[in-house]
Every structure is written in C-alpha cells, then in structure tokens.
Amino acid sequence: MRVNRRLRWVALPLTIASAVALAGCSPTTANGFLPGFDEGGGQATNHTSMIAGLWTTSWIVVLAVGVITWALMGWAAIAYRRRKGQSGLPVQLRYNMPIEMFFTIAPVILVLGFFAFTARDQAILETQYEKPDVCITAIGKQWAWDFQYNGDNCDDPQDPVWTIGVQAQTDAQGNITNEVPELVLPVNKEVTLQLESRDVIHSFWIVDFLYKKDMYPGRENYWSFTPTKEGTFVGKCAELCGQYHSMMLFNVKVVSDSEYQSYIASLKAKGQTGDIDDALDRQQNAPGTGAPAAEGEHNN
Numbered sequence: 512m513r514v515n516r517r518l519r520w521v522a523l524p525l526t527i528a529s530a531v532a533l534a535g536c537s538p539t540t541a542n543g544f545l546p547g548f549d550e551g552g553g554q555a556t557n558h559t560s561m562i563a564g565l566w567t568t569s570w571i572v573v574l575a576v577g578v579i580t581w582a583l584m585g586w587a588a589i590a591y592r593r594r595k596g597q598s599g600l601p602v603q604l605r606y607n608m609p610i611e612m613f614f615t616i617a618p619v620i621l622v623l624g625f626f627a628f629t630a631r632d633q634a635i636l637e638t639q640y641e642k643p644d645v646c647i648t649a650i651g652k653q654w655a656w657d658f659q660y661n662g663d664n665c666d667d668p669q670d671p672v673w674t675i676g677v678q679a680q681t682d683a684q685g686n687i688t689n690e691v692p693e694l695v696l697p698v699n700k701e702v703t704l705q706l707e708s709r710d711v712i713h714s715f716w717i718v719d720f721l722y723k724k725d726m727y728p729g730r731e732n733y734w735s736f737t738p739t740k741e742g743t744f745v746g747k748c749a750e751l752c753g754q755y756h757s758m759m760l761f762n763v764k765v766v767s768d769s770e771y772q773s774y775i776a777s778l779k780a781k782g783q784t785g786d787i788d789d790a791l792d793r794q795q796n797a798p799g800t801g802a803p804a805a806e807g808e809h810n811n
Contacts, residue, residue, distance in 0.1 A: 543567040547719040555719045555744065555765075557737040558636055562721040565632050569625065576621070636722065640735040643703040645771075649694065650787075651706075651713030651726045653752060654678045654759040656692040659787055660775055665705040672778035673787050679758040692761040694746065696738050697771035706732040714750035717763050723749045738765040 538552035542563040547555040554560045591601065646665040650657040655676040662669035676692025696702055706715050708726040715734070716723035724734050748759035766774070778784070 541567070543570065545721060547721050549740065553740055555721075555738065555740050555742075557739055559719075559721055559739075561632055561635065565628060566721075568628070572621065572624075638735065639733050640701045640703050643735060644700040645697060646703045646705065647694070647696075648705040648707060649715055649726075650709055651715065651748060651752075651759070652709040653711065654748070654755040656694075656746075656759070656761045657709075657787060658692065658694050660778070661705075665703065668786060670779070670784065671786055672775055672784050674778065674783065675787070676761065678755060679760045681758070687760070694761060694763045695771060695774045696763060696765050697768045698738050698741050698765050700768065700771075701735065701737050703733060703735045706734060711752050712750055713748045713752050713759070715746070716749040717744055717746045719744040720763075725750060741765050741767065 538548060538550065542548050542552070542560070543566050545563050545566060547559045547563070554563075643663060646661045646663055648659040648661060648665055650659070655678045657673065657675045659668070659671050659673040661671045674692065677689065679687050679691045680689045682688050704715070706724055706726045707730075708728045710728060712728070713726040714723050715726055720736065722734070722736075724732050726732060742765055744763040744765070746761040746763050748756060750756075752759065
C-alpha cells in the first residue's frame with residue numbers, strides 16, 4: 512500500500528509536467544506568450560522569432576536549474592533531517608573537491624552559454640542593411656514623434672517627405688482623444704530607421720517587434736529589419752524622459768508596397784516636403800546637431 516501511495520505521488524507531478532510540455536506545442540506558448548505573433552505563429556519582423564527563441568530558451572534553462580536546485584535542497588532537508596532520539600550536530604563535512612568543482616564549472620558554463628547566444632543574436636540584430644529599400648528618420652521629442660521618409664538613403668535623402676506628431680491627449684477616463692503620430696512601413700521590404708532626438712534621451716520601442724533602441728541628442732542610431740506582417744502595432748518611448756513620458760506614443764502601420772507609395776504621394780500632395788531633420792531641434796548649438804554657429808563663435 513505504501514509503495515502504491517508513493518507511486519501516485521510520483522505520477523502526479525509527472526502528469527502535470529507532461530501536460531505543460533504538451534501545451535507548449537501551441538505557437539503562443541512556444542513563443543513564451545510574447546507579442547508579435549499571430550495565431551498561426553507568423554512573426555511581425557524577420558527578427559521576432561529569433562528574439563523570442565532567445566527569451567524562451569533562457570527561461571527554460573533557468574527554470575531547469577531552479578528545479579534541480581530546489582530538488583537538491585528538498586532532498587538534503589529530508590534525508591539529513593534530525594531524527595527522533597538524535598542530539599547534537601551531525602558530522603560536518605568540508606572540502607568536497609568534486610562537488611566544489613561542479614558548483615564552479617557549471618555556473619561558468621551557463622554564463623558563457625548565455626553570453627555566446629546573446630552575442631550571436633545581438634550581432635544579427637545590430638547588422639544594418641547596406642542598401643535598404645526604405646530609410647526613415649524617426650525623431651523623438653518631448654513628448655511626440657516626427658517621421659521623415661528619405662527614400663532609400665538617409666544620408667542623401669531623395670525628395671524627403673515628413674509628418675510632425677503631437678503628444679497624445681487623454682480624457683478624464685484615460686482614453687486617448689487625438690491622433691497619435693503614425694509611422695507607415697511597407698511589408699516585406701528592408702527598412703532602416705535612423706533614430707535621433709531633438710532634446711533629451713528617448714528610447715524607440717515597437718512592442719510587437721520585441722526590440723528597442725535608444726535615441727540621443729546630437730547622435731544618430733540605426734535599426735534595420737524587415738516587417739513581415741501587415742497590421743497596426745503600438746509604439747512608445749521606453750526611456751523616462753520627463754513629465755509626460757507616458758504620453759509619448761505612436762502607431763506603426765505596416766501596409767502593402769502600393770499603399771505605402773500612395774501614402775508617400777499623399778504627403779507630397781499636402782506639401783509636407785523637405786528636410787526637417789535638424790531644423791526643429793531644441794538644442795541648436797549642441798555638439799553634433801549640425802546647427803550653424805553665430806559669427807565669431809564655434810561649435811564645440
């Protein structure tokens with residue numbers, strides 16, 4: 512009877528673990544419940560699955576280490592507990608060389624493994640397209656966004672067009688009452704974003720794309736990717752940047768190439784043409800902004 516009871520206690524956690532493992536076959540669970548995937552497992556960008564894979568694999572390894580550690584702690588607490596009739600301290604052991612080597616080598620291997628896979632994926636994420644199909648300058652400002660569409664070259668814009676955004680406004684219930692800035696991208700086209708700031712440090716974050724990059728005054732940052740799914744995605748600033756940081760929102764609309772070209776044409780028709788890259792920067796004389804110095808003065 513006692514043997515059967517013990518077997519039942521062993522079978523219960525195994526059954527639960529098996530159910531969890533089988534549930535992991537769904538795309539949502541397999542991707543760690545992260546955003547950026549549709550019900551069929553389709554990803555928002557060409558990098559989304561890689562980022563989710565690094566995330567879920569890291570959690571699996573960490574949880575496995577945790578389970579083993581907790582099991583060993585539980586086993587030691589039960590196997591070496593004080594028994595009835597015992598008194599005093601148990602025999603004290605020290606300098607167990609095999610165990611100490613294991614406790615040293617195993618964490619080193621884990622840390623090196625995390626570093627290697629992170630460095631590998633980061634190198635891919637930080638590789639910029641040499642000749643993107645689309646290059647867009649995204650400019651952060653307190654507390655909104657400007658977007659300038661430069662054709663296929665941010666360094667030498669060809670007939671650039673732009674939109675200037677305003678800060679999100681909310682009513683008493685916290686609902687947004689105005690149109691937030693919108694970034695339009697063509698699906699399945701190589702996109703490079705040139706990230707800049709007009710005032711303070713911001714962070715450009717498209718939630719479903721599972722990546723974000725900082726934006727610095729007087730310095731350009733870049734992010735290259737290929738949107739692979741049409742739809743509207745939420746973007747926001749991920750760096751505390753002042754009183755209305757939480758209102759620094761925008762939307763990303765991924766559309767077909769024909770819709771994208773129509774959108775660019777509509778901006779031209781509205782007269783929203785020209786280079787607004789540095790023209791509206793708050794710190795006109797800050798190093799690196801390219802602002803002209805007054806006569807007799809020099810930018811540092």
